[in-house]
Amino acid sequence: xxLAGLGLxxxxxxxxxxxxxxxxxxxxxxxxxxxxxxxxxxxTLLALLSxxxxxxxGSVSVMGVPMDFGATAWRSRIGIVSHQSMLxxxxxxxxxxxxxxxxxxxxxxxDRALAALDGVGLADRADVPVRSLSHxxxxxxxxxxxxLHDPDVVFLDEPYxxxxxxxxxxxxxxxxxxxxxxxxxxxxTHQLAQGLEMSSRLAIQVRGRFAWTGARSQVDxxxxxxxxxxxxxxx
Amino acid sequence: MxxxxxxxxxxxxxxLVEVRTRERLAAMGAFAVLAGVLFNFAMDWTAVRPQDVAxxxxxxxxxFGGLLGLGRTFHLEAQDGAFLGVLTSPxxxxxxxxxxxxxxxxxxxxxxxxxxxxxxxxxxxGLGPHPGTLVLSLGLGALGFVALxxxxxxxxxxxxMGETLLPILVFPLLVPxxxxxxxxxxxxxxxxxxTEVEGNLRMLAAFALVAxxxxxxxxxxxxxx
Numbered sequence: 001x002x003l004a005g006l007g008l009x010x011x012x013x014x015x016x017x018x019x020x021x022x023x024x025x026x027x028x029x030x031x032x033x034x035x036x037x038x039x040x041x042x043x044t045l046l047a048l049l050s051x052x053x054x055x056x057x058g059s060v061s062v063m064g065v066p067m068d069f070g071a072t073a074w075r076s077r078i079g080i081v082s083h084q085s086m087l088x089x090x091x092x093x094x095x096x097x098x099x100x101x102x103x104x105x106x107x108x109x110x111d112r113a114l115a116a117l118d119g120v121g122l123a124d125r126a127d128v129p130v131r132s133l134s135h136x137x138x139x140x141x142x143x144x145x146x147x148l149h150d151p152d153v154v155f156l157d158e159p160y161x162x163x164x165x166x167x168x169x170x171x172x173x174x175x176x177x178x179x180x181x182x183x184x185x186x187x188x189t190h191q192l193a194q195g196l197e198m199s200s201r202l203a204i205q206v207r208g209r210f211a212w213t214g215a216r217s218q219v220d221x222x223x224x225x226x227x228x229x230x231x232x233x234x235x
Numbered sequence: 236m237x238x239x240x241x242x243x244x245x246x247x248x249x250x251l252v253e254v255r256t257r258e259r260l261a262a263m264g265a266f267a268v269l270a271g272v273l274f275n276f277a278m279d280w281t282a283v284r285p286q287d288v289a290x291x292x293x294x295x296x297x298x299f300g301g302l303l304g305l306g307r308t309f310h311l312e313a314q315d316g317a318f319l320g321v322l323t324s325p326x327x328x329x330x331x332x333x334x335x336x337x338x339x340x341x342x343x344x345x346x347x348x349x350x351x352x353x354x355x356x357x358x359x360x361g362l363g364p365h366p367g368t369l370v371l372s373l374g375l376g377a378l379g380f381v382a383l384x385x386x387x388x389x390x391x392x393x394x395x396m397g398e399t400l401l402p403i404l405v406f407p408l409l410v411p412x413x414x415x416x417x418x419x420x421x422x423x424x425x426x427x428x429x430t431e432v433e434g435n436l437r438m439l440a441a442f443a444l445v446a447x448x449x450x451x452x453x454x455x456x457x458x459x460x
Binding site for chain 2: 050051052054069072073075076078080082084085086087088089090091095099100102103104105138145
């Protein structure tokens with residue numbers, strides 16, 4: 001398995017269970033999109049799968065390597081994009097990528113940074129401070145940062161948040177390129193259409209649990225919104 | 236080698252961001268100059284010799300000015316989740332701490348030199364027969380100070396009180412640095428022999444070593460959720 005999260009539970013305090021016994025198993029090349037209403041625990045689940053949070057119970061492994069918070073090597077196998085850019089506003093796009101490249105132990109940093117920016121259509125903005133870029137451009141730089149070290153598993157947390165239709169369209173094109181058959185992707189989004197068109201697998205999370213999971217081929221694209229509402233209300 | 240590269244990357248990034256924003260240096264530097272000006276007018280220099288009171292004033296300026304800057308250590312990190320990118324990289328948390336501590340040390344050391352310069356100009360303070368040792372004592376004290384300040388800045392940045400909490404947490408722990416630092420500085424300014432300050436310098440070095448080691452060991456418990 002490229003990504004395996006088994007029996008994941010995350011509690012906050014004594015009364016809040018954000019993730020309540022979720023299992024996720026993905027093979028290399030699979031693209032899972034997790035839908036769900038606000039407060040369903042989707043972002044918490046993604047944080048557990050990507051090692052940003054420790055699970056209260058359960059375990060996660062990436063490419064067969066168990067997540068050990070005392071170790072760091074497994075972090076090189078994953079890339080994370082969230083609705084926050086995770087970039088330094090006062091550094092240029094290329095400086096940001098060079099900085100994160102150093103943290104990942106990469107070499108030829110300038111060349112790698114330019115190649116990564118070229119991959120998201122921003123090579124001409126390499127030397128522009130991130131604070132001068134639009135939100136959509138920052139998201140594309142964030143994606144370049146997440147892919148800089150060629151991770152096996154990519155996590156996307158609401159990547160379309162705050163983007164105008166044009167910027168969302170550009171980002172969509174970049175994300176579509178992630179479906180290369182090698183990389184495993186987990187995305188959390190409220191955008192049903194974008195999630196449907198990219199994914200090979202789908203899940204609907206409600207109140208910390210998967211209320212429904214299945215392959216993309218199991219659902220009818222035109223009737224998915226109604227199906228989604230039925231699942232959420234029934235859960 | 237990768238570990239040192241990661242530490243270097245953090246130092247490079249922090250200093251580059253500081254050069255671009257001048258957010259912390261400006262605050263600390265302005266405080267140092269203001270303190271020098273105020274003390275110049277507050278004291279009757281015909282009744283008090285500068286070297287008799289300068290060590291306390293220097294360390295007070297350094298500690299209060301330093302806290303202005305240290306309190307902002309994680310301010311820019313929080314913007315747009317930038318620090319999350321660092322924490323989710325394969326960089327060991329102690330390397331992150333060492334990088335941020337070294338960057339803070341460079342900034343505070345610059346401020347320490349500025350404080351010496353300001354007091355030399357405004358108070359007519361001579362630096363004594365061992366200016367190198369004087370700078371060393373300030374450097375050792377600054378290292379212990381920034382190690383504690385960086386750790387507790389991370390603690391306070393995660394609370395509702397933010398920067399207000401930092402002095403409350405740090406001041407009690409800074410007592411040894413201030414005692415040995417003031418003692419060493421006053422003897423050096425008075426022109427006493429180096430043998431009289433060796434003990435203080437050793438204590439400052441030991442404190443700095445313990446503070447850096449403790450900070451490196453504890454940092455991950457502060458930043459990991």
